[in-house]
Amino acid sequence: MVADEVKAICRDIRALKIQGAREIAKAAVQALGIQARKSKAKKPSEFVAELIEAADALAATRPTEPMLRNSLRNSVRHVFVQLRKNRAASVAQLKAVVAREEAGYFKNVEAALHSIAEYGAKEIPQGATVLTHCHSSTVMAVLKRAHELGKGIEVIACETRPKLQGHITVKELRDAGVPVTLIVDSAMGSFIRDAHVAIVGADAISATGDLYNKVGTSLLALVARRAGVPFYSAAELHKFDPLTMWGVMETIEERAADEVASGSEFRGVEVRNPAFDITPAEHIHAYITEMGVIPPQGLLSFVRNAFPVENPFAAFLEERGR
Numbered sequence: 001m002v003a004d005e006v007k008a009i010c011r012d013i014r015a016l017k018i019q020g021a022r023e024i025a026k027a028a029v030q031a032l033g034i035q036a037r038k039s040k041a042k043k044p045s046e047f048v049a050e051l052i053e054a055a056d057a058l059a060a061t062r063p064t065e066p067m068l069r070n071s072l073r074n075s076v077r078h079v080f081v082q083l084r085k086n087r088a089a090s091v092a093q094l095k096a097v098v099a100r101e102e103a104g105y106f107k108n109v110e111a112a113l114h115s116i117a118e119y120g121a122k123e124i125p126q127g128a129t130v131l132t133h134c135h136s137s138t139v140m141a142v143l144k145r146a147h148e149l150g151k152g153i154e155v156i157a158c159e160t161r162p163k164l165q166g167h168i169t170v171k172e173l174r175d176a177g178v179p180v181t182l183i184v185d186s187a188m189g190s191f192i193r194d195a196h197v198a199i200v201g202a203d204a205i206s207a208t209g210d211l212y213n214k215v216g217t218s219l220l221a222l223v224a225r226r227a228g229v230p231f232y233s234a235a236e237l238h239k240f241d242p243l244t245m246w247g248v249m250e251t252i253e254e255r256a257a258d259e260v261a262s263g264s265e266f267r268g269v270e271v272r273n274p275a276f277d278i279t280p281a282e283h284i285h286a287y288i289t290e291m292g293v294i295p296p297q298g299l300l301s302f303v304r305n306a307f308p309v310e311n312p313f314a315a316f317l318e319e320r321g322r
């Protein structure tokens with residue numbers, strides 16, 4: 001049974017009360033910890049079944065979020081590793097594994113963010129104006145670090161229709177003392193001429209180096225390219241979707257139409273609301289990752305070295321005796 005607290009976290013993620021890929025993944029790993037702590041399972045098999053049910057519910061909240069899926073899969077995987085090592089492991093021992101993985105996860109994501117902030121801040125020229133879109137905790141860390149280092153940056157932020165996450169960005173930067181200007185999304189084509197660099201976050205990165213991020217990101221990359229402004233995505237390698245190495249296409253989340261226009265006023269009109277879009281690798285100057293600044297075409301080899309993955313479809317071929 002999924003714990004009530006986990007159900008509440010699922011609702012908050014769906015409603016964007018918790019937004020941005022990192023915050024979503026962190027909340028999900030925390031939720032899995034709560035699920036484990038609250039479990040009244042008597043047998044390890046019951047405990048594992050509950051954990052998987054909770055992980056599935058959390059993973060289903062936002063479809064375009066490999067960091068969410070990768071983080072949950074990793075936590076659950078360690079429980080299986082423990083069971084493989086010790087078939088007689090008790091529920092208490094499995095609970096301890098989840099707690100240990102949760103603590104390790106938070107240490108790692110904070111360390112990754114710290115490295116990205118350092119690499120990213122170095123990439124921003126002195127006195128630069130940076131154009132950004134939506135709200136990314138990773139981009140925030142880069143911009144705040146550049147400000148701390150005395151780079152004298154200014155930021156232009158798109159409001160980001162329909163849910164206006166750009167408002168979170170401008171308030172956070174204002175409070176950190178960074179000069180910031182808010183613009184409507186459709187003004188990005190004009191304001192790119194005032195920018196020296198464009199930096200956005202990432203929800204997903206595919207094996208071809210393409211970027212999935214808040215809808216409008218691909219337009220920013222396009223205008224940046226035309227204006228000769230380097231376009232970066234600041235993203236930890238957890239954002240990489242390993243299934244795209246095996247031909248699986250990333251799903252683009254389509255959210256409720258009433259986020260865009262009220263249903264009663266626009267009855268009879270089809271309203272579409274994709275949350276993300278795809279920026280092709282050739283429009284991206286580089287990904288700013290915890291391993292350094294990597295061009296999109298080189299990302300796959302970094303990922304292969306950092307996280308060797310088995311072909312997830314190998315079992316399928318084995319079953320058929322191939």
Ligand code: RUB
Nearest residue numbers: 019020021022136137138201202214
């Ligand atoms: C947020 C968004 C962010 C990425 C990266 O979309 O597109 O750029 O998630 O964020 P939403 P972070 O508001 O729909 O979740 O760098 O914090 O992982």
